[in-house]
Amino acid sequence: MWGGRFAEGPSAIMREINASIPFDKALWREDIRASKAHVAMLGAQGIVSAEDAETITKGLHEIAAEYERDGVPEDWDLEDIHMTVEARLTDLVGPVAGRLHTARSRNDQVATDFKLWVRAANARAIAALGALRSALVERADEHCGTIMPGFTHLQTAQPVTLGHHLMAYYEMLTRDTARFAAAQERLDECPLGSAALAGTGFPIDRGATASALEFSAPTRNSLDAVSDRDFALDYLMAASQCSIHLSRLAEELILWASQPFGFASLPDQLSTGSSIMPQKRNPDAAELVRGHAGRIVGACTSLMITMKGLPLAYSKDMQNDKPPVFEAASLFDLSLAAMTGMIAETTFKPDRMRAAAQAGHATATDLADWLVREADIPFREAHHITGEAVKLADTKACSLEELSLEDLKGIDDRIDEPVFKALSIEASVASRASYGGTAPDQVRQRVAEARERLAAENSPED
Structure with missing residues (x-):
């Protein structure tokens, strides 16, 4: 019932499902570092002798050098990186290696x-x-x-x-x-x-x-x-x-x-x-x-x-x-x-980006804002007027900026010549000067602040 792969039956399955060494061997540096700290503490506390602590520490140094040079061996019977290190330590220093696991668990x-x-x-x-x-x-x-x-x-x-x-x-x-x-x-x-x-x-x-x-x-x-x-x-x-x-x-x-x-x-x-x-x-x-x-x-x-x-x-x-x-x-x-x-x-x-920004009536909101600001028109009405201007520009296959003053006055007589100063994409971008806006000066300020923050993050702590 176990199939041809598991010749040993359930025990082979258990060995394979239980072993983590294929992936947790990545922790070998951490395991050895923590073991060194642990045995140093055991020695300082007199839980193991100073001599045994030194022997174990030297063995851990040797294992680290081996793993750095040759990689970590995978013995699935040892299950994980912790037992793999301890088994190798026993090979190197003998039974004294068993003292390392005092007062800790896997x-x-x-x-x-x-x-x-x-x-x-x-x-x-x-x-x-x-x-x-x-x-x-x-x-x-x-x-x-x-x-x-x-x-x-x-x-x-x-x-x-x-x-x-x-x-x-x-x-x-x-x-x-x-x-x-x-x-x-x-x-x-x-x-x-x-x-x-x-x-x-x-x-x-x-x-x-x-x-x-x-x-x-x-x-x-x-x-x-x-x-x-x-x-x-x-x-x-x-x-x-x-x-x-x-x-x-x-x-x-x-x-x-x-x-x-x-x-x-x-x-x-x-x-x-x-x-x-x-x-x-x-x-x-x-x-x-x-x-x-x-x-x-x-x-x-x-x-x-x-x-x-x-x-x-x-x-x-x-x-x-x-x-x-x-x-x-x-x-x-x-x-x-x-x-x-x-x-x-x-x-x-930049040229392609600018051309794309020029298309699609991207300054329509600027026309509406101009009507609010200069002609004292409520925004909802200004929005409607701007929609009519967009429709006309679509009909003429041109941009809002390319409509004539006569075209715009035909939609609403309150529009006059200064409106064209607001309809260029450069004017649109420059006008967005609220804090956090897209105006170049605002962007430069955010860049300067970001540089200061990055420099502070990278400066050595006091």
Whole structure:
């Protein structure tokens, strides 16, 4: 009934389903680091002798060098990275290796290792987001006055500047940075010493191990400490939100690089050709960033569902916590790097953008605003008058700016010559000078503020 694959019957199935070493070997650096901190504390507390602590520490150093050089061996009988390290330590230093596991369990061990790994992933995300935000700010500064169409419903709405558009993504990614920073703050407690679930009877110093591993404090509840995976979910949620923002930006770059738009040309090193159509220049990197978002969101959903019904404290379901985080982090790191390269190296086409902004009656709102401001007409009436002007311009196949004064007066006699000063796309953009608006001067102010913020984020702490 077990089929040809499992010659040993149920025991072979159990061996395969129970082993996590194929994926949790990625935690070997964290496992060895935490073990060094733990044995140093055991020695300081007199729980193991100073001589045994030194022997174990030297053995851990040797294992780290081996794994760095040769990789981590996969022995499924040893199940996971924790037993793999301990078995190798026993090979190297003999029975004294068994003292390392005093006053700890694999439960607090894996919680600590995984927290250390996620902490590093958060730090990578924050740094990579800083690079991408800087690239957006630099390109926005170049294009504070470059006019392009602004869209709602993907229909031409009002003219904006490319710098303003790029700074919108800077704002999104700044919020994402704050999410990762908050996640980092919340995980800043060390589970090590919680043991299996109830703490330990040995006189350990949890403050010492927390400090050695650069946590601000030990966790306050041993049950929570070994069963908590909020830190992993925080990372995945932040990555999911950010990947949605990256996907939106990728979609815009894909549209802009298409021939119907022609707003941009993506860098050669992040584009590909076609196997059959030599004229093609495919935005594959942007498409993959867009596609990765689905997998990252899926990873978050996967872990949420794994955790949703688990009683305290540890259950083997939690062995499935790491694959979605590892996969998501790999995809997310790559997406951020690719997007930073695209933003930094994309060639924008200001003439094509301006021509597109000129089409579609993008200054219709400016006509309505002029009627309100200069002719003291209620906005709803001004909106109706402007609609009539748009209809006439469509009939004549021209822009609002190209209608004659006679045409406009035929719609409403209160319109006079100065209206034409408001109907150019340059005037439209310049008029949007409210705080946070698209006017070039406003964009320059936002760029200057962003540079100050990025510099402050990158400055060394006091």
